[in-house]
Each structure stands twice: as structure tokens, then as C-alpha cells.
Amino acid sequence: MSDQAATAAKPAPILSRHDPRYEVTMYRYVGVEGAHTLDFYRSHGGYEAAKKALTGMTPAQVIDEVKASGLRGRGGAGFPTGVKWSFMAPPDGKPRYLVCNADESEPGSFKDRYILEDDPHQLVEGMIIGAYAMQMTFGFLYVRGEYYLGTTRMEAAIAEARAAGLLGENILGTGFSFDITVHRGAGAYICGEETALMNSLEGLRANPRLKPPFPAAAGMYGRPTTINNVTSLTSAVHVINKGAAWFAGMGTDDSKGTKLYQISGPVKRTGVYEMPMGATFRELIYDFAGGPTMEPKAFIPGGSSTPMFPWEDRFLDMPMDYGTLAKNGSMLGTGGVIVIPRDKCIVDALYNLVRFYAHESCGKCTPCREGVGHWLPRMYQKLVSGLGQPEDIALLESVASNIKGNAFCPLADACIGPVQASLKWFRDEYEYLAANGKSKYAKNDWWQA
Template structure:
């Protein structure tokens, strides 16, 4: 049976303090890793758990760690991607505000495994409370001997630095984040070389998401079998789901990976608002293609959602009811991606610009015959032709909206107005 990882009985006012974290068994996993495991054994343990990255890509974490070269002659770095710019996503912010020591312990164990002595937490600058809580937690952990030199009387040395971003969505892409950390304009790099070989300062670098890193202490403390027993075999473990939109009980829910999307929305989140019906759900932040109501009987895991033509992404679940215009939703999403494009790739820079113009025209009741075919052509030109996944996310989202709700687009063009507004 699944047991929530986060403590239920903690006073929310003191949840971020070291004393609270230690009272719940905090930093015992770090002590166990340093005492009982070699770095390679920690990597093997994480491989056995089949922990997949919670940042969106779902790549096996232990495998990513194993790519780091052992004798590169350069320092190895660990980077935590806490930028969290995906609309509909707020899980990492809650972790850093309410339980920052869990992240620090995850960083320390992960750094020990890959041979890193320095970590950077790249956090979006708007997360003021999270930044302050994390700074306080780092100071507490350093004073208690969990960070610094010879941690817990071992040969392991480790320090954490916080780097505040400036609100650029593109920094959620790992190589753009590295560029920003180095003081350059945040634009994605051409890969290969991959960060594991030539990342931060051209040195071996591992980049993990906040939620990925907080799973590591529990795997070390409870074992790989415990983790694999939660959720499906190919995507095991607990998962944080961000519920927002037109739903009765929005919030952050911790449930097993693979839970049915319909159960998540209708039971845990209370279903649609009074008098409304669910029209569609975006399952993984606005990068993920929308699912119509008839498709909600799908597992919330990487493989099940991919088979359904969408993706888990950041698990930012956005509920859309039957009073909402899908043309307006599609327009706002593409406007967001156009605004956040770094401009490096011509298909993304120019294609999204034209897509926004066409969508705005349709939404304003000025659409023309052939506009939908033009949008599909633009999606085809963008998808798969960019340095990073920003353009792909925009194209996939627009394609899904056109496929599932084409009648609404047609109505805007034929009636020359929005049927909903």
C-alpha cells in the first residue's frame, strides 16, 4: 500500500526547519549512504529503483548518473533545475518552501554518487519565499555538519550555491540553464556533447529536477523494492500532481504514479465546478497535448500518456470545463510559447509568430478559409526542427486542439464570432 512520503502531522509553520526534518528521520539516509554504500553502489541502487526524472523527460536517473566519466580531469558538477516555468506547475515551489532539507539531502546523496563537490540550484527569481527558505536551510545544514567539509566525519565534501533566474521559461531546458549559469544569454546548446560529458564550464554535469532529487533519500532509506512497489513497473514511485483550472479542489496531490486521470480529477480534485461538465484536461503543463473528456481513462505515467498521444511532462494537470472556448485556450498557450521563445531557431521564432497572428484573427471572428490548414502547416514546420522542445510543445498542443476541437475553430470562422463569448 502506498504511504505518503511527506509527513502528515507536521505543523506547517515549522515544516521547513532542520529540527522538524531531523525529527522525521531527516539526513539519516545521507548518513546511511556515506556509511554503507560506495558511490557506484548508490548509482546501482537508484538504477534498480527505476526512478525516472520528474522534470518532464522521464529519463532513468541512475542511467543518467552512470554517463558521467570517472577520470575526466575536470570537476564534476550537480545542477538542480528549480526554474519551474511550466504554466500549471507548482510542485517544486511547494517542496522548497515546505521541505527544503529534503532537497538538500537529495542533493548531497546524489553528489556523493556522481563524485561532485559543488551543486547549483537554479531557481526562478519569482520564488522569493522558496529562495529564502532554501538559503535558511543551507545555513542550518552547514552548521549541523550536513554540508561543508568532511560531512558526518567522512571524506565527502559538498557545498550548494543558489542561482536566481530572471523568469525565462527557456531556462527550464537544461542546456539553456547552463548557459545562464555561466552568465551568458539563455539559449539551448546543440547536443552532443551532452551535459554529462561537457556541461557546466565544459565539465561533466548532472542535471536533475527538484522532485527527482527528493526521491533519492527515500530510495536509500527504504530500498529500491519499496520504490518499485508503488505504481507501474516502467514508471514506479510516488508522484506529485498539480491540479488547477476549473475544478472544485485545486491543489498539490501526492499519489502513486499511474493513477487514472479521471480518478485524479473527479475524485481527488472534486470534479468540475457546480453546473459544469469537464470538456478537456491538459495532463502535464501546457507543453502536453490536451485530452478530451472521453480520453480521461488513462494512467498518469510516462508510457500510458505517450500511448494516448500526450505526455506526463511536469504533471501540471489543468482542468477545462464546457464553458471554455478552446480557440481561446489554444491562442493563449501559443502566445505564451511565442513570448518565451529565445529566438535562436527560425522555425520556432517565425513559425510561432505567424501561428499567433492566425489564431488571434480566428478568435476575433476574422478567420478565413484555409486558416486551419495554414496552422497545421506551421505546426509541421516547427515540430522536430528546433534546438529544444519549446517549439515542439507549442506545435503538439496546437495540433491536439485542432484535432479534438476542430468544430470550435470552424464555428469561429463560419460564424465570424466566438460562440462562447
């Protein structure tokens, strides 16, 4: 498929609705015609941050600036980016790698996609800055296989940057050399887990690796490696451009800067919204996304792996930051909010989610392979098909608690957290279904309503 054909096939954009109350940085040019070219990017201040870093700052100064900004990794776990960068051992003349994680396979998460498609040079610039800070010799960009247009745009941007002396040998005449290769993922959620991703890049099956050793000590090909999310790297561009104080001036005590929040489900304007950390769910759902189009009963706060909340003021008014979500028994994750309408049977919703995790379990460890891969989907299938018994709920709880914390990587817990949260908040729906053989809610297929 040509770049043009892929653009034509692209569904109507659902993204990048800006609200004048907040400064938009990473998503400035998303949705803008022609923004993916080097000419556009440069004529709008592009590559100035890379120039500033490479010509005016030492690598250690770049790391200190990112540390001072309070930027936390946007891939889900929220580990401080500058601290992660400082874990890399000093260069020893041998290869060291920067890996950008653009696998983005978690349901509800779609913020990275539009940077790859509409503002690819921003990511190239972020990778140059990260690579310079850690003195990397080579970069890999691991893109979700389905992101065809994003891949072609990234490849074109890298080629343009290389031709302009922004990648390759002796970048901007500074003596620093770095280049990037693009690798398309094969279509599995586990490929986004950083150690499985490295296996995949090395041509192996994407099973997670044991940690330690951590990637900073022994990553790609056994060499020091740092893996960062797309928007951790693009955030760094603006930290360098505008300074750590500017970034740290937005957000809450433990979460700084802006973040790309995504919203899907029955709301008026699904999409990606750039907001400062600490804006509330209510602002995102009502002010930005226009509010629910069906009576809601719950929302998932940060992508399918994060435990849901019932539709109550105390949760809607929570600031969307790492600390608040953790204190309330969930996670900010990728910031992908999913609204669940009242008429959707929660058990059926979880069956859908559990089947995803069962399909994506890599099979390496027993709790995930047998528990997530077989037990959970079968138990849910029994319940939703009306064959459940009241005692099945206790069994479901027991299976879930035996999986939790016992798997090799976080994929299994990413399934169990939502299962347990649904049991905590909507146990009545499970009980009704098990006792009556049918759901409380007739209209299960809300998306067809």
C-alpha cells in the same frame, strides 16, 4: 522582503491534501508549520538517508539502488535517473557539478515550489545523495526567480546544513566534500531547459546549447554535469531510506514510485497530490480534487506543453504513467493537469497558450522565432478576433507541421503538440469560428464566471 513578510503575503495554500489510501513521502511535511527548519527535519528522520549513503554505501551502490528503483526523472522527459547518474565519467580530480533544476516555469506545474518553501532540507538531502553517488564537487540550485520565499528558505536550509557539518568539507566525517550555491533565475521558461539553464548559470544569455556534447561529458564550464529536477532528487532520498524494492513496488511496469500530480482549472480542490504512478486521471480529478465545478470538455494531462484530451471515459480512466500517455499521443510531462470547461472557446484557450510560447521563444532558431514567435500568435489573433477565413485552418496546420521537429530545442514542439491536439479533438470549434466570425461559446472568460 523578509521571510516573515513573504510568508504573510503567501496566498491561501492550495496544496498537499493527503488521502489515506496512499502513502505520502515527499509531501509529508508540506503545509506543516515550522517543517522548514533543520531541527524539525532531523527530529523527523531527516538526513538519515544521506548518512546511510555516505557512511554505508559506495557511490556505485547508490547509483545501482536508484537504478533498481526504476525512478524516472520528474522534470518532464522521464529519463531513468540512475542511468543518467551512471553516465558521468569517473572523477579525475577536477570539478564536476550537480545542478538542481527548480526553474518550474511551465503553466500548470507547481509541485517543486512547496518543497522549496516547506521542506527545503529534503532537497538539500537529495542533492547530497546525488552528489555523493556521482562524486560531484559542487552543486547549483537554480530557482525560478519569482519563488522568493522558496529561495530564502533554501538559502537558510543550506546555511543550517553547512553549520551542522552536512555540507562543506568532510561531510559527517566521511571525507566527502560538497557544497551548494543558490542561483535565482531571471524569469524565462527557456531557463528550465537544461542547456539554456547552464548558460544562464554561467552568466550568458539563456539560449539552448547543441547536444552532443551532453552535460555528463561537457556541461557547466565544460566539465561533467548532471541536471536533475527537484523531485527526482527528493525521490532519491526515499529510495535510499526505504530501499529500491519499496519504490519499485509502487506504480506500473514502466513508471515506478510516487509522483506529485498537480491540478488546476475549475475543480473543487486545486492543488498538489502525491499518488503512486499509474493512478488514473479520474481518481485525481474526482476523488482528490473533488471534481469539476463547471461542465468540462477537455484536460491537459501534464503541464501546458502536453497535448490535451477530450473529456471521455477512455482518457479519464488512463493510468497516469509515462508509457500510457505516450501510447495515447501525449506525454506525462510534469503531471500538471489542467481542466478546461465546456464554455471556454478552445481557440481562445490556445491563443492564450500560444502567446505564452511566443513570449518565451528565445529567438535562437528560425522555426521557433518566426513560427512560434510570430506566425502562430498572429494567426490565432486573426481567428479569435473574428477575422479568420475557413482556409486559415489549413494554413495553421501547415505552419504547425512545418515547425514540429524542426526547432533547435523542445520549446517549439511544446507549443505545437497542444495546437495540433486541439485541432484534432476540437476542429469544429475552429471551423465555426472561422466561418461565423464568433465563437460557439459566449462565455469565454470562464475564470470570471
